[in-house]
Amino acid sequence: MASLELFYGNLQGHNERYDFVKTPWNTILALMEQQYVVYYRVSTKRQGDSGLGLESQRAYVNHFYQGKHIIAEFTDVRSGKTIHKRPQLQQALALCRQEYATLVVAKIDRLSRDTEQALWIYRQLDGRLESCDIPHLDKFSLTLFMAIADRERELISIRTRQALEQKVKQVGEWRMKGKNEKKTAAAAVGAQLSRELANENENNRRAAVVIRNSREIGKSWSTIAAELNAHGFRTAKGANFQAVQVQRIYRRYEVQEDNLIVK
Incomplete structure (x- = not known):
């Protein structure tokens, strides 16, 4: 659950904050419940049609986020080379910004295989990014894991x-x-x-x-x-x-x- 100060600070303008103060407490708690948007990616159409790769990603998410408030799921059948040519990812990011939700991926390489691209997404979401294979994801651990992936691809x-x-x-x-x-x-x-x-x-x-x-x-x-x-x-x-x-x-x-x- 997001902190009350953080939630209040993201309200835009005097009128929204005034209305927030008058809102019943149980309604405020409902609004503050952490929401999640799940993003899946498979590299080829054959994987998407057969479920190979996609099923394992869903298994990770179902295990770690069972009972969590997931509001939407998006799936791209695209390569990991660039994030800007993945329409489902762009929709997922837009929804996260709109609903102040957290983006969830099963594995960080499903999001991107490029350090700069992953950090760009992290900044766009103000850090609201989680991956099942990296507990307690923060900017440092994200940079470290992506740098290791970059070097492995180079090798x-x-x-x-x-x-x-x-x-x-x-x-x-x-x-x-x-x-x-x-x-x-x-x-x-x-x-x-x-x-x-x-x-x-x-x-x-x-x-x-x-x-x-x-x-x-x-x-x-x-x-x-x-x-x-x-x-x-x-x-x-x-x-x-x-x-x-x-x-x-x-x-x-x-x-x-x-x-x-x-x-």
Whole structure:
């Protein structure tokens, strides 16, 4: 519940404040009840249609905000690159300003993956921003978490680029030239994007740690896949792990780590 001083201070003008003083106490308490606006974001239409990603976000919010006064929910099916091209986010921010509500996200990267954009939203809402994955969110913790995310994305880009350069050194230019050059180049760009998206998948990064540790103690690919599935891990597409996918993740992250070593 917002403090009485804060609520009174946000009333505009002498007339509003005069009317507030005459308002019955039980009505004032109702007006002061903290209100929440929930914002969800999925990156692709397929995720939005299937519920992958969206269902887990809702599960977080339902767990932490059960019984809270949620007045609206908004969902964008957009990338996290820019906040200004997400109409549902803009509506959510407008409603928060209008109703003096708090914006809630399941994970801070659903709001933005850019430090400056996240801080801009924080300022627009006068700090009325909460995320299920960051307890007691304030400007310092928001800046810290976003800076870590920024650095991780930068490292992912470096690892991906170095892995591609290393492959060219080992096997030469494998992309075909000729009349289908444009199609081949487009396919290569698409393949690279798919690899980057897979690398950025948080579940893959967590799974990679488990896979590496399990291989060190001699577990088979099939055994590792079964253990990942039993502990709730899912692939980037939301499916169960198979042995071949476990091998791919292990080798992908092994190549990336090797390329980070200065020779």
